[in-house]
Every structure is written in structure tokens, then in C-alpha cells.
Amino acid sequence: MDFQGKRVLITGGARGIGYSIAQRFNQLGAEETIITDIDEAGARKAAEKLSSSGNRAVAYKTDVSDEKQVKELFKRVSEGGKLDILVNNAGIIIDKLLIKLSENDWDRVLDINLKGTFLCMREAGRLMLKARYGRIVNISSMVALGGNPGQGNYCASKAGVIGLTKSAARELGIRGITVNTVAPGFIETEMTASLPSQNKEQYLANMSIKRAGKPEDVAYAVTFFAAEEASYMTGQVLVVDGGYFM
Ligand code: NAP
Numbered sequence: 001m002d003f004q005g006k007r008v009l010i011t012g013g014a015r016g017i018g019y020s021i022a023q024r025f026n027q028l029g030a031e032e033t034i035i036t037d038i039d040e041a042g043a044r045k046a047a048e049k050l051s052s053s054g055n056r057a058v059a060y061k062t063d064v065s066d067e068k069q070v071k072e073l074f075k076r077v078s079e080g081g082k083l084d085i086l087v088n089n090a091g092i093i094i095d096k097l098l099i100k101l102s103e104n105d106w107d108r109v110l111d112i113n114l115k116g117t118f119l120c121m122r123e124a125g126r127l128m129l130k131a132r133y134g135r136i137v138n139i140s141s142m143v144a145l146g147g148n149p150g151q152g153n154y155c156a157s158k159a160g161v162i163g164l165t166k167s168a169a170r171e172l173g174i175r176g177i178t179v180n181t182v183a184p185g186f187i188e189t190e191m192t193a194s195l196p197s198q199n200k201e202q203y204l205a206n207m208s209i210k211r212a213g214k215p216e217d218v219a220y221a222v223t224f225f226a227a228e229e230a231s232y233m234t235g236q237v238l239v240v241d242g243g244y245f246m
Helices: 016-027 040-053 067-079 103-131 152-175 197-205 215-226
Strands: 007-011 032-037 056-061 085-088 134-139 177-184 237-240
Touching (some): 007 103, 103 134, 103 177, 152 177
Parallel strands (some): 085 134, 134 177
């Protein structure tokens, strides 16, 4: 895989899976890796780390759930040239059983995970349509496919990402733009660090490959969809979960 000459934008790229994705694109020669995150200092640190050892990387602060900020981000991006690849990775969890879930818990998770993905796809889609080229990779989750107790808001948001992916794939394919989803399983990041140990044990017990996933496992799948070699794949969901759901 070779991303020379490509400009890539990753949301929520300051740490965890997003940073690993940014790192892999950078290592594979991407001309510019744009890291956006709500955590400005984290994004800047991540971009500095990548630029010091590889190609150009820049950081922008963006809350993906805020339409104004997303529009400003893509305006700045378009001023710098074309955008070849968008990875919608920013996401949060607010885990509670259905009967305890507040409206705010629902809205916050849907706003970041689903609306944020839509807003970035819409802005990137406009740029990519003009260029008649683009790769969009969205990050969903294995729980979007099977559900999970205590994650009704999260599962709904991530299932929505899959529906949005498929619709966009149908709309944009005619102009050479592919849209795909990667659905990770249990991956060791700050997001999962606070999970109770019985949840982790339950995940491991049901996996075919008996280890938690690493952010790099997800990054490999994302770069696969973004590569030239995957130009005939669109609207797909690639599950990276160690064989949890089959
Ligand atoms: P993480 O370690 O919590 O990193 C997420 C990053 O997104 C953080 O830097 C976070 O910033 C940022 N972010 C949060 N809200 C944002 C917003 N409104 N706008 C822009 N950036 C925002 O999470 P992760 O484990 O790497 O997860 C990355 C993606 O993979 C998420 O979409 C997640 O749902 C998905 N996923 C993860 C797993 C897993 O097991 N880890 C499994 C399946 C799917 P702050 O730190 O400031 O909040």
C-alpha cells in the first residue's frame, strides 16, 4: 500500500485508534495527515510526533458534533488543496441501561458518533465530488451488529453509521468515491480502559482469537479500504473483532 501524494483527514486522531490510523497513513507515505480532535493539545502533540519522524502532519481543533466548526475545518482543508481520504473515527460512550439513559446521554452520543460522521461526510463529499475521487472510511463497532446491554445509545449511533455508509456509497460511487465501514471489537484504548473486568473477561471468552485488539489491528483495516487496491469495494462493513461475531 502506498499513499504518496494523498491528503488524509482523521477525526478524533489525538489518541487511541485514531492516532494509530494517522500513524499508519503517515508511515505509508501520505503527503499530509490532518489530525483533528476536540482535544487541541493532544492533536497538536500527535501531529508533532508524526511530523518529526515522517511526512507532514497538521492538527486542527474540531468538535465534530458542531456544524459550524466542521464547516470551518473543511474550509481550511480545501484552501490547502484536495482531500483524498476521510476517516470518521471520533466517538464516545456514555454507557447506561436503557431505563437509566437520559435524553442528554442519548443526544451527546448520537451527536458525536452519528451526526459528527454525517457532517464530516457531507463536507468531504462536496470536495471529493468535485475532484471525482475519494475514500471515506467510517468507524462503527461490532456492537452495532449484535447489540450490547448498557450501550443502547452507542449501538444505535454505530448502527446508524452503517446505514449512512451504505446510502452514501450508493450516492457517491458514480464519481469514484468509495464509502466503507470498519467495525472494531474490543480494542485496548482509553475508551475501554475503564470497563469493569467482568466485561473484559466476557469479551475475551467469546473471542476466537484470545486477546484484546490493538489500535493497529483497526488501522490496517482502515488503510486497506483507503488503498487503490480496494477501489472495487464500497458500502461494506469489515469487522475486526478477533472472531467475536461470525
Ligand atoms: P478514545 O481513546 O476515547 O479516543 C477518541 C478520541 O476522539 C479522543 O481523542 C477524544 O477526545 C476524541 N473526541 C471525543 N469527542 C470528540 C468530538 N466531539 N469531536 C472530535 N473528537 C472527539 O477512543 P478509541 O477507543 O480510540 O475509539 C475510536 C473510535 O473507535 C470511536 O469511534 C469508538 O467508538 C470506536 N470503537 C472503539 C472500540 C474500542 O474497543 N476501543 C471498539 C469499537 C469501536 P477527548 O479525549 O478530549 O474526549
